[in-house]
Amino acid sequence: xxxxxxxxxxxxxxxxxxxxxxxxxxxxxxxxxxxxxxxxxxxxxxxxxxxxxxxxxxxxxxxxxxxxxxxxxxxxxxxxxxxxxxxxxxxxxxxxxxxxxxxxxxxxxxxxxxxxxxxxxxxxxxxxxxxxxxxxxxxxxxxxxxxxxxxxxxxxxxxxxxxxxxxxxxxxxxxxxxxxxxxxxxxxxxxxxxxxxxxxxxxxxxxxxxxxxxxxxxxxxxxxxxxxxxxxxxxxxxxxxxxxxxxxxxxxxxxxxxxxxxxxxxxxxxx
Amino acid sequence: xxxxxxxxxxxxxxxxxxxxxxxxxxxxxxxxxxxxxxxxxxxxxxxxxxxxxxxxxxxxxxxxxxxxxxxxxxxxxxxxxxxxxxxxxxxxxxxxxxxxxxxxxxxxxxxxxxxxxxxxxxxxxxxxxxxxxxxxxxxxxxxxxxxxxxxxxxxxxxxxxxxxxxxxxxxxxxxxxxxxxxxxxxxxxxxxxxxxxxxxxxxxxxxxxxxxxxxxxxxxxxxxxxxxxxxxxxxxxxxxxxxxxxxxxxxxxxxxxxxxxxxxxxxxxxxxxxxxxxxxxxxxxxxx
Numbered sequence: 001x002x003x004x005x006x007x008x009x010x011x012x013x014x015x016x017x018x019x020x021x022x023x024x025x026x027x028x029x030x031x032x033x034x035x036x037x038x039x040x041x042x043x044x045x046x047x048x049x050x051x052x053x054x055x056x057x058x059x060x061x062x063x064x065x066x067x068x069x070x071x072x073x074x075x076x077x078x079x080x081x082x083x084x085x086x087x088x089x090x091x092x093x094x095x096x097x098x099x100x101x102x103x104x105x106x107x108x109x110x111x112x113x114x115x116x117x118x119x120x121x122x123x124x125x126x127x128x129x130x131x132x133x134x135x136x137x138x139x140x141x142x143x144x145x146x147x148x149x150x151x152x153x154x155x156x157x158x159x160x161x162x163x164x165x166x167x168x169x170x171x172x173x174x175x176x177x178x179x180x181x182x183x184x185x186x187x188x189x190x191x192x193x194x195x196x197x198x199x200x201x202x203x204x205x206x207x208x209x210x211x212x213x214x215x216x217x218x219x220x221x222x223x224x225x226x227x228x229x230x231x232x233x234x235x236x237x238x239x240x241x242x243x244x245x246x247x248x249x250x251x252x253x254x255x256x257x258x259x260x261x262x263x264x265x266x267x268x269x270x271x
Numbered sequence: 272x273x274x275x276x277x278x279x280x281x282x283x284x285x286x287x288x289x290x291x292x293x294x295x296x297x298x299x300x301x302x303x304x305x306x307x308x309x310x311x312x313x314x315x316x317x318x319x320x321x322x323x324x325x326x327x328x329x330x331x332x333x334x335x336x337x338x339x340x341x342x343x344x345x346x347x348x349x350x351x352x353x354x355x356x357x358x359x360x361x362x363x364x365x366x367x368x369x370x371x372x373x374x375x376x377x378x379x380x381x382x383x384x385x386x387x388x389x390x391x392x393x394x395x396x397x398x399x400x401x402x403x404x405x406x407x408x409x410x411x412x413x414x415x416x417x418x419x420x421x422x423x424x425x426x427x428x429x430x431x432x433x434x435x436x437x438x439x440x441x442x443x444x445x446x447x448x449x450x451x452x453x454x455x456x457x458x459x460x461x462x463x464x465x466x467x468x469x470x471x472x473x474x475x476x477x478x479x480x481x482x483x484x485x486x487x488x489x490x491x492x493x494x495x496x497x498x499x500x501x502x503x504x505x506x507x508x509x510x511x512x513x514x515x516x517x518x519x520x521x522x523x524x525x526x527x528x529x530x531x532x533x534x535x536x537x538x539x540x541x542x543x544x545x546x547x548x549x550x551x552x553x554x555x556x557x558x559x
Contacts, residue, residue: 008364015361016378019440023381025404026393038402082289089286101287108298110549112496112542114518118525118535119301119308125315142293172282201386203500204518208526219388226392226504235396242392246385253384257377260384265444 023246030239037235051236052244058230058237061244063214064221071136071217072199078141079195080188087150088176092162102151109144117208124209135209136217140199145267146191153187154180190263193256197264200249218245308535315531326536336537338512339520340544342427346516347495349431355487358439359480362446363472376447380440387437391504394433395420420506423513430501430514438494442487449483450476485556489549496545517541 029037031047055061089095090102120139129135157180165179181188206220213221222241225231231238253260309327312320330336365375382390397404398419406416419429457475466474498516502508508515508523521541525534 008367008369012361012364012369012375016375019378019381019436022393022397022404023385026389026396029396082293085286086290089283093283093286095280095283098283101291104294105290108294110546111298112493112545114496114521114538114545115305115542116298116301117521118531118538119304120297121525122304122315122531123296123301139297142290142297147290172286197384201388203386203388204522208522219386222392223388223500223504226388227507238392239396242389246389249384249386250381253381257380261376261380261444264380264383264441265448 023250026239026246027243030236030243032236034234034236037239051234051240054234054237055225055231055240055244059221059225059241060214061218061221061241064216064218065244065248067133067215068200068218071133072196074133074137075140075199076192076195078137079143079146080191082141083143083146083191084150084154084176084181084184085173086147087152088154088172088180090147090151091154092157092159105144105147109148117204121208130209131212131215133215136206139205143191143195146195149187149191150184153184157183189259190266193260193263194267197249305535305539308532309539311532313531314529316529319532322532326533329533330536330540335512335515336517336520339515339517340541342513342515343496343498343517345427346431346434346498347492349428350434350495351488351491353431354435354439354442354491355484357435358442358446358487359484361439361443362450363476365443366447366450376444379443382437383440385437387500388504390433390437391501394429394436395505398429398433421510423509423511426506426510426514430498430505434495434498434501438491442491445487446480446483449480453479485552488552488556492549492552493545496541496548 028044028047030051031049032044033046033048033050036045086101086105090098124130124135124139127134129138161179161183162175165175170179201219203217203219203223206217207223210216210220216224222245225241226238231241310321310323312322312325361379365372369375396402398406400406400416400418400421403419405419409416417425420426453476458471461471461475497518499518499522502514502516502519503522506514508519517537518541521534521537524530524537
């Protein structure tokens, strides 16, 4: 191995440690007694779950995990179903206004969310949806990104496949969900990961529409725990809540790492 | 037959109807209503009060809002170049035959998938003056401690560094895709001509990845204008309002003071600034 190659390895290793070590530090620190957190660097001396137990007694963290899961799963499913319906119509059907609708979809993608944030909150108040999952799920149910992804993949599917299915007596909805879906699994995975992650990590909108602690999403609950006084400024307890918030995503990432990277990169390229 | 044809004409509209309904309720109506709100004073509870152009007058005289806009630009001006340089450097080194290449890539990408809430809480501790890892490292190499989050000169820089750490992995991947699209024979031809590594980078690599740089700039500009949760958790907008981002200020106006009309005015105005900046970026880059 030459000098140049060695230098590359050293540089990349230092970079990798810069990204990984803080997470290692956070996980270990959350398992240490408060007095030892400041001194810890590499190998812990004694581990304890007391920070976690304190946190469990103060906030309904598992309830929030359940809430976040429900909201993310329902939103993602809705976006996949509606997104493929609209994408199919735009890709494979001719009708008046089709191009206009496609133009509008592209246009809405360029609209900064800051325009609609406040009026949408007022809508939630008027609909009586504040402090309900409806406020977290229904406004999120349409994604221009998903529609564009589905339109694109449906365009690549040969018309013969669809005509054959029609001859066999399939309705258009059957064609979409039974004939076409099995053929576009990579796109479904990409849209699912992007949508799920966006829903899971969103914190601004939940902060606005959810006040009831029992209905809060996980990032929202952890945020309010971190900035509010209830952690009694105990670092270990705060870090314990952050670790639990990160854990499901870290596990999913370890398993589906390649899908995460390719999906999120493709959303960047297309978006 | 005519019934069949009728069905065929209705069907596409049936398929797009959920989208159109959603568009009407959650995008079209809010935009119109937002414009109505800009001419009113409203705290949601009492009736709306028509105030003419008062909100606009107030906006132009609102020093705090302009400070928040400037802060947001300061964030972007530090964050975007830093992110492009680091992402490009990491992608450049990754773009060769290496052991553990997939591992490096995955390591760089990890912070991208983790919630910004976790990253902010973690970095708040890394930046801690007395016990933070970063100051401990500075001390160990003989440098003084830095008041990363409590000195108004440093606080926004600290947030920009953290945001770069969180997002850079995504842009490493985008740059890798760009770098891999450069045909190998270009470099071979340059080798024959006796070009140096720097010349190859400057005259072959850089022009080829220009579209990626453009895309990264636009994406991180739009993302960066949304800067909210990091200062919300880390500094609350302080010290001395040095990390008060435009989004955080709008949030406070709307959901802490319940100035809905004024907050809607700020929202529209800020959105126009965002669109203007993105259009200018597109225009200047296309011209080049």
